[in-house]
Amino acid sequence: YTQAKVLVYPKYGEPKDVLQLHKHSIGPPSGSQVNLRLLACPLNPADINQIQGVYPAKPTFTNILGTADPSAIGGNEGAFEVLSTGPQVQNLKKGDWVIMKRTGQGTWRTHAQLEEGQLIKVDKQGLTPLQVGTVSVNPVTAYRMIKDFCDWDWMRSGEEWLIQNGANSGVGRAAIQLARLWGIKTLNVIRQRENPEETEALKKDLLDLGATAVVTEAELLSKEFRGIVKQLTNDGKQPIRLALNCVGGENASAMAKVLAPDSHLVTYGAMSRKPVALPSGLLIFKNLVFDGFWVSKWGDKNSQAKEATIRDIFELTRAGKFKDIPVQEVKWTYDKEPKELVEAVQDTLSGFRSGKTIFVY
Ligand code: NDP
Numbered sequence: 001y002t003q004a005k006v007l008v009y010p011k012y013g014e015p016k017d018v019l020q021l022h023k024h025s026i027g028p029p030s031g032s033q034v035n036l037r038l039l040a041c042p043l044n045p046a047d048i049n050q051i052q053g054v055y056p057a058k059p060t061f062t063n064i065l066g067t068a069d070p071s072a073i074g075g076n077e078g079a080f081e082v083l084s085t086g087p088q089v090q091n092l093k094k095g096d097w098v099i100m101k102r103t104g105q106g107t108w109r110t111h112a113q114l115e116e117g118q119l120i121k122v123d124k125q126g127l128t129p130l131q132v133g134t135v136s137v138n139p140v141t142a143y144r145m146i147k148d149f150c151d152w153d154w155m156r157s158g159e160e161w162l163i164q165n166g167a168n169s170g171v172g173r174a175a176i177q178l179a180r181l182w183g184i185k186t187l188n189v190i191r192q193r194e195n196p197e198e199t200e201a202l203k204k205d206l207l208d209l210g211a212t213a214v215v216t217e218a219e220l221l222s223k224e225f226r227g228i229v230k231q232l233t234n235d236g237k238q239p240i241r242l243a244l245n246c247v248g249g250e251n252a253s254a255m256a257k258v259l260a261p262d263s264h265l266v267t268y269g270a271m272s273r274k275p276v277a278l279p280s281g282l283l284i285f286k287n288l289v290f291d292g293f294w295v296s297k298w299g300d301k302n303s304q305a306k307e308a309t310i311r312d313i314f315e316l317t318r319a320g321k322f323k324d325i326p327v328q329e330v331k332w333t334y335d336k337e338p339k340e341l342v343e344a345v346q347d348t349l350s351g352f353r354s355g356k357t358i359f360v361y
Contacts, residue, residue, distance in 0.1 A: 004111035012053025021338035029086035039129035041078025073106025079133035138170035164244035180210035249274030326355035
């Protein structure tokens with residue numbers, strides 16, 4: 001029997017108020033069950049919104065793990081290693097690495113027993129737990145938004161732009177690298193740091209990753225921004241065809257204003273919690289299109305395309321063309337205090353962080 005530890009919540013609320021560490025034991029796998037050990041799982045912003053009860057994908061509250069009250073398990077993605085397999089398991093064996101087929105299966109746990117059908121096998125050759133454990137939400141989102149909302153094929157390669165806010169996020173960093181590989185220039189918006197050297201260091205970090213240009217939100221909202229864009233885009237001859245928005249508010253409207261006619265602004269997050277205002281003129285005279293993207297829904301509807309996208313990202317990673325995100329690792333040792341784990345979760349939505357938190361086991 002394996003002793004498992006799981007971060008669960010019996011009701012919605014702030015993680016620090018509702019998240020609990022639950023211990024249970026896992027028996028040998030039967031049928032098509034697979035016993036797993038955690039390698040690495042991230043703490044993504046949506047995971048916190050889900051615990052708060054403000055996320056549209058609601059978790060299942062059950063007694064399946066023997067909790068006192070029906071509880072949900074935190075976390076939506078992660079890399080796990082196969083420890084043992086039931087007699088009817090067909091394509092997995094001890095030592096294989098897997099990720100979750102869908103979101104909502106609960107990944108913040110040291111061990112799990114799941115059905116083979118809930119898992120995607122990963123060719124682990126040349127990959128790290130971090131790369132595998134963070135592939136299915138952020139990189140897939142960036143990849144699909146760039147590929148699916150703009151017809152880049154007919155474009156003059158290397159002379160078209162995308163603009164994005166939250167450019168230092170996991171999604172933003174993936175977008176910078178993929179766009180560069182696909183011959184698209186990126187204009188990246190970050191929030192100014194308190195200390196100017198930190199802002200410059202973050203700009204340099206993104207430029208080193210392949211960003212064409214990085215500006216602060218203050219610059220984006222300033223009167224000078226049109227001039228900055230003119231200069232960057234050779235007096236507008238290089239059009240900005242796509243905007244990726246995870247912030248909202250006036251930040252999103254300012255990005256929309258520099259888009260070329262018929263372009264798309266795709267909203268995938270709402271970090272500022274402010275609504276996106278659509279200036280009427282941009283709809284009438286520039287025929288801009290405002291879309292939304294949700295990777296969970298897209299992945300459930302397009303499971304094969306999702307697996308192909310993940311394989312493609314892994315190929316780029318193996319080839320050294322897709323770099324790791326900065327992270328703060330929290331090692332989930334068996335004697336880890338619940339307090340430390342819960343504090344790490346609670347901290348996820350505080351801004352200006354140096355990296356995403358990752359639980360590793
Ligand atoms: P990360 O945890 O990697 O980074 C968080 C980002 O949000 C940073 O760029 C941070 O900037 C910014 N941020 C934090 N607080 C604020 C704020 N108050 N105002 C403006 N920006 C803020 O994020 P992810 O890449 O995992 O996710 C980014 C966003 O994308 C989230 O909203 C997430 O929910 C969403 N998302 C949506 C998906 C979808 O399918 N629709 C899939 C994946 C992510 P700073 O460093 O300046 O604080």
